[in-house]
Amino acid sequence: MANGTGKLAVVTGASSGIGFELAQLASADGYDLIIAADETDIHDAAAKLKAEGANVVSIVADLSDEEGVEELVGEIAKAGRPIDLLFANAGRGLGHGFLDQDDTEWLRVIDTNIVGTLLLLKKVGLQMRDRGEGRILITGSIAGFMPGTFQAVYNGTKAFIDSFSFALREELRDTGVTVTCLMPGATETRFFERAGLLDTKIGQDEKDDPADVAKAGYDAVLAGEGDVVSGWKNKLQSSLANVTPAETLAKQHRKMAEPGSADR
Numbered sequence: 001m002a003n004g005t006g007k008l009a010v011v012t013g014a015s016s017g018i019g020f021e022l023a024q025l026a027s028a029d030g031y032d033l034i035i036a037a038d039e040t041d042i043h044d045a046a047a048k049l050k051a052e053g054a055n056v057v058s059i060v061a062d063l064s065d066e067e068g069v070e071e072l073v074g075e076i077a078k079a080g081r082p083i084d085l086l087f088a089n090a091g092r093g094l095g096h097g098f099l100d101q102d103d104t105e106w107l108r109v110i111d112t113n114i115v116g117t118l119l120l121l122k123k124v125g126l127q128m129r130d131r132g133e134g135r136i137l138i139t140g141s142i143a144g145f146m147p148g149t150f151q152a153v154y155n156g157t158k159a160f161i162d163s164f165s166f167a168l169r170e171e172l173r174d175t176g177v178t179v180t181c182l183m184p185g186a187t188e189t190r191f192f193e194r195a196g197l198l199d200t201k202i203g204q205d206e207k208d209d210p211a212d213v214a215k216a217g218y219d220a221v222l223a224g225e226g227d228v229v230s231g232w233k234n235k236l237q238s239s240l241a242n243v244t245p246a247e248t249l250a251k252q253h254r255k256m257a258e259p260g261s262a263d264r
């Protein structure tokens with residue numbers, strides 16, 4: 001890889017949405033990129049980034065399991081230099097009632113959002129700690145603050161990630177490695193279509209621009225902040241969630257995510 005600033009950023013889930021925007025921001029800042037996703041669309045994203053002047057390598061890897069994570073780690077090793085910025089962003093949602101969800105689908109949500117993410121964080125985190133330098137942005141969600149009725153597994157994974165991110169940050173205090181959690185609210189990406197949520201209120205409501213969300217996360221990770229909730233409405237929603245009983249939050253989530261709620 002040739003380079004601009006000589007610095008390297010790795011972005012998972014960069015084929016679309018928030019991850020693509022994060023890759024654009026890092027590239028505009030002079031970072032060389034390694035971007036990964038599960039489908040070949042990632043190469044189209046790389047072509048778009050290249051057309052904008054990025055120095056980018058793309059890799060198709062299923063980051064829900066160890067094999068896929070190892071493929072990405074192998075690609076990073078080929079670059080022959082340390083990672084300065086890691087965006088652990090790949091993730092997927094899943095709507096409908098838990099008992100009606102296909103087992104392979106909800107397991108994939110847990111494997112992608114939690115298992116694969118942690119496997120990658122472990123590998124990259126060890127390298128960064130050995131070097132005494134590095135910045136990590138993990139894409140959590142304000143969904144982690146509320147029980148996700150009709151999106152129960154997804155919200156559970158984001159509660160895990162939001163919590164894990166703060167704990168890892170504290171464990172790495174004084175090592176030169178910072179961990180930041182980006183907590184978006186509903187954002188206009190392929191997420192809702194892929195999660196089968198298009199017939200829901202949350203699927204149809206107006207959403208945040210992924211470029212704004214990514215910018216909030218990008219600025220926060222460079223500043224080494226602990227977390228960022230993007231957008232004032234989401235800041236308000238997450239603050240209220242902290243003082244609202246879980247039962248009430250679960251009822252509110254039903255109104256947003258129940259199948260057919262778009263028409264009510």
Ligand SMILES: NC(=O)c1ccc[n+]([C@@H]2O[C@H](COP(=O)([O-])OP(=O)(O)OC[C@H]3O[C@@H](n4cnc5c(N)ncnc54)[C@H](OP(=O)(O)O)[C@@H]3O)[C@@H](O)[C@H]2O)c1
Binds near residue numbers: 093143
């Ligand atoms: N959109 C929202 O409202 C919202 C709100 C809060 C948090 N988030 C979080 O933001 C992150 C990005 O989502 P997005 O909204 O930008 O949605 P998106 O446009 O669907 O992007 C998701 C990205 O993750 C990749 N991905 C999913 N499963 C993968 C796997 N097993 N292995 C490798 N890559 C995988 C996708 O690649 P493929 O297409 O190749 O699978 C895609 O590049 C996710 O962690 C999501 O949970 C989203």
